Amino acid sequence: MKFHADHxxxxxxxxxxGVAAYLGVDYGFGSLSEMxxxxxxxxxxxxxxxxxxALLLQAHLASEGRPSIALMPREELxxxxxxxxxxxxxxxxxxxxxxxxGLFALVCIGWLADRRGRLKELPLLLLAIGAIxxxxxxxxxxxxxxxxxxxx
Amino acid sequence: xxxFFSSIVLGLQVAASIDNLFxxxxxxxxxxxxxxxxxxxxxxxxxxxxxLTFGLPPTGSLILLAGIYYGAAYGGSTTxxxxxxxxxxxxxxxxxxxxxxxxxxxxxxxLAIAALGSFFAGTVGTVLIAAAAPAMASxxxxxxxAEYAALVFxxxxxxASIAKGxxxxxxxxxxxxxxxxxxxxxxxxxxxxxxxGISELRDGIDFAVLAVGLFAVSEIITTIGSAGKPEIVTSKxxxxxxxxxxxRRAWPAVLRGTTLGxxxxxxxGAGLAMSSFSAYMVEKSISEQPDxxxxxxxxxxxxxxxxxxxxxxxxxxxTLMLGVPGSPVMALFLGALMIQxxxxxxxxxxxxxALFWGLVGSMWIGNLMLVILNLPLIGLWVKLLAVPYHWxxxxxxxxxxxxxxxxxxxxxxxxxxxxxxxVGYLLKRADCSLAMxxxxxxLGPMFEENFRRAMSLSRGDPMTFIHRPISxxxxxxxxxxxxxxxTSLVRKGAQEATx
Numbered sequence: 001m002k003f004h005a006d007h008x009x010x011x012x013x014x015x016x017x018g019v020a021a022y023l024g025v026d027y028g029f030g031s032l033s034e035m036x037x038x039x040x041x042x043x044x045x046x047x048x049x050x051x052x053x054a055l056l057l058q059a060h061l062a063s064e065g066r067p068s069i070a071l072m073p074r075e076e077l078x079x080x081x082x083x084x085x086x087x088x089x090x091x092x093x094x095x096x097x098x099x100x101x102g103l104f105a106l107v108c109i110g111w112l113a114d115r116r117g118r119l120k121e122l123p124l125l126l127l128a129i130g131a132i133x134x135x136x137x138x139x140x141x142x143x144x145x146x147x148x149x150x151x152x
Numbered sequence: 153x154x155x156f157f158s159s160i161v162l163g164l165q166v167a168a169s170i171d172n173l174f175x176x177x178x179x180x181x182x183x184x185x186x187x188x189x190x191x192x193x194x195x196x197x198x199x200x201x202x203x204l205t206f207g208l209p210p211t212g213s214l215i216l217l218a219g220i221y222y223g224a225a226y227g228g229s230t231t232x233x234x235x236x237x238x239x240x241x242x243x244x245x246x247x248x249x250x251x252x253x254x255x256x257x258x259x260x261x262x263l264a265i266a267a268l269g270s271f272f273a274g275t276v277g278t279v280l281i282a283a284a285a286p287a288m289a290s291x292x293x294x295x296x297x298a299e300y301a302a303l304v305f306x307x308x309x310x311x312a313s314i315a316k317g318x319x320x321x322x323x324x325x326x327x328x329x330x331x332x333x334x335x336x337x338x339x340x341x342x343x344x345x346x347x348x349g350i351s352e353l354r355d356g357i358d359f360a361v362l363a364v365g366l367f368a369v370s371e372i373i374t375t376i377g378s379a380g381k382p383e384i385v386t387s388k389x390x391x392x393x394x395x396x397x398x399x400r401r402a403w404p405a406v407l408r409g410t411t412l413g414x415x416x417x418x419x420x421g422a423g424l425a426m427s428s429f430s431a432y433m434v435e436k437s438i439s440e441q442p443d444x445x446x447x448x449x450x451x452x453x454x455x456x457x458x459x460x461x462x463x464x465x466x467x468x469x470x471t472l473m474l475g476v477p478g479s480p481v482m483a484l485f486l487g488a489l490m491i492q493x494x495x496x497x498x499x500x501x502x503x504x505x506a507l508f509w510g511l512v513g514s515m516w517i518g519n520l521m522l523v524i525l526n527l528p529l530i531g532l533w534v535k536l537l538a539v540p541y542h543w544x545x546x547x548x549x550x551x552x553x554x555x556x557x558x559x560x561x562x563x564x565x566x567x568x569x570x571x572x573x574x575v576g577y578l579l580k581r582a583d584c585s586l587a588m589x590x591x592x593x594x595l596g597p598m599f600e601e602n603f604r605r606a607m608s609l610s611r612g613d614p615m616t617f618i619h620r621p622i623s624x625x626x627x628x629x630x631x632x633x634x635x636x637x638x639t640s641l642v643r644k645g646a647q648e649a650t651x
Contacts, residue, residue, distance in 0.1 A: 005582040006321070013324045020331050020346075027343055033612030035604045037338035037345055044327050051324040058320065072581060076377030080577060083373050083549065084570050090553050091566030103550055110549050114376045114542040125543060129550045141204065143558045 006059035013052030021045030082113035098149040099138075103130055159509050160282055166211065166510030167517050175212045176514050179219020180521050187227025188533045189544055193243075194224035196371055198484050199363035200548070203555035206360075210492040211507045215514040217488055221481060222274070222518050225464060226526060229266045229457055230533055234259060243460065245428045249445060249452030256448050260392040263530060265402050265450060266457040267523050273410040273458040274519035277465025280414055282512055284466075285501065288473040292498035295474070297606035298616050302623040304599040306630035307476050310419070311591060313633045314426065317583035325584045329592025332357060334600060352564050359487040361556050361565050362593060365572025366579075366586050367480075368552045372545045373577050392527060398450045405435055405451035409458030417463030418470060419478065431459035465515065472496050472508065475598060480587040483594040 030036030086109035094102035205213035233250035253262040315322025336356030347353040413427040475496040477483040610616035
């Protein structure tokens with residue numbers, strides 16, 4: 001049996017449905033006329049579980065001779081890691097160091113996502129993005145960001 | 153009838169106030185500017201700009217969003233025609249003949265026909281909303297909890313049956329979205345569900361963060377990965393005004409497209425994407441020279457663009473009158489309404505006449521602005537198309553990030569963004585429908601509330617959904633679509649297994 005993205009989705013449905021139904025029991029089903037907070041999680045979780053099983057069966061039956069879909073093509077690994085890391089580091093920096101350091105890190109790390117970027121373009125991009133974001137959000141919309149926090 | 157006109161006048165008055173005209177203009181321009189960027193469709197544009205609208209008064213924020221929506225749709229057809237790069241499924245059809253026209257030096261004419269056709273369809277759609285919404289509201293006022301629950305069921309099933317990736321993955325993504333929509337405090341009992349001890353999750357997952365993560369972040373990752381650069385057609389746009397012959401062919405197609413689109417747009421779920429495809433198929437099948445299609449037939453641009461725009465207008469009818477959106481874009485709209493504290497539904501017209509009619513009025517004004525402003529500005533938009541993607545995505549990323557952060561000034565929101573960016577990317581790669589996911593998320597709480605209330609009103613008898621005629625109609629409709637979808641699925645599966 002070849003691995004197919006559908007298998008992963010089936011497992012996801014089963015896991016998510018199982019967790020929802022399991023936690024739903026804790027929240028309490030109530031009765032049919034007085035449904036508790038757990039009723040929908042149990043019903044929908046069970047439904048999702050069934051769909052997950054159905055998907056696995058279907059993927060299993062149809063997988064003969066079907067090309068396997070990789071969940072992540074090789075060329076997307078780099079942007080996947082770089083983009084999410086850029087967002088993550090922005091989140092870490094923006095609270096403590098302010099908006100500008102956050103943006104600096106976001107652009108620098110995000111820039112690594114695409115091989116076509118040239119190093120000499122980076123300073124200009126940093127400047128342009130910083131200027132546009134500050135112009136729109138800080139001055140335009142008047143959102144009180146800490147642009148730069150020296151306290152750390 | 154005098155009611156109808158006084159409402160229209162009220163709407164135009166509200167929409168023509170200086171503030172609202174400004175929001176409309178701002179929305180249309182921003183929407184076009186961002187929507188025209190390659191790889192950025194209406195859904196991404198709206199979710200990116202959603203945080204900007206939170207600080208505005210309700211009417212202003214809706215008018216701004218509506219403007220962004222039309223602008224983005226218009227920008228999308230521009231990229232379809234000039235670059236052969238559709239921003240979303242419904243503008244994929246425009247690529248077929250629009251891009252061929254551009255290759256033959258008729259880009260200007262194709263753009264003008266798309267814009268004029270859309271304007272005509274938008275006008276008809278707006279009039280239809282004004283005429284049909286009060287009638288729809290009086291029907292909807294008779295809906296009880298059972299009817300709403302059945303309607304949500306029907307809308308989710310209908311949308312899942314045409315979701316890419318197949319019915320099971322479509323409906324499964326929808327259920328996943330519903331479960332995610334339940335995160336937070338249960339309205340009836342106050343029990344915190346699925347919060348895993350994280351106190352920020354008690355209010356539920358922030359809708360704007362979810363939308364930006366699912367659509368914008370995942371799209372950036374896939375677009376960088378698919379390094380095959382689209383060939384940039386920087387060839388001249390050419391003469392804008394269509395020739396007499398093109399006009400003669402286009403206007404009946406616009407009429408047919410508008411009719412078809414207006415009707416399909418009202419259907420819960422499914423409507424929008426179906427409208428442009430079916431309009432194209434109709435044109436091709438009634439044409440005397442069907443082989444011209446795909447080689448730059450004017451009708452192939454005019455009809456789908458008109459149908460798409462008419463449907464995107466009439467799609468507001470179920471969204472605003474029933475609170476049941478038929479497309480992810482409408483789900484974003486509904487989310488924005490709820491953030492503003494407005495409950496869509498039949499009472500919206502009577503409770504908030506200025507808001508409702510103002511929005512309707514601004515729809516028409518927005519469409520008018522697009523035609524007047526954008527045809528002359530087309531040269532500017534073409535320049536924007538030339539911005540290389542490896543600069544562009546950094547701007548989009550920064551915009552998304554700062555927009556999301558500005559909602560709550562909490563780095564937890566950025567963390568949520570990271571999680572949903574990853575989830576959105578993986579679901580998309582596995583061919584799961586993100587549209588279903590967001591529809592489920594928006595409709596989930598509404599479904600739960602009505603389902604539980606219907607069950608308690610009937611003293612726990614689930615037969616209530618069958619004994620009530622309107623509810624039964626929705627159920628039968630939903631199950632009929634489900635059966636049609638699964639049987640064809642079974643057939644396809646069997647075929648694949650035997651191949």
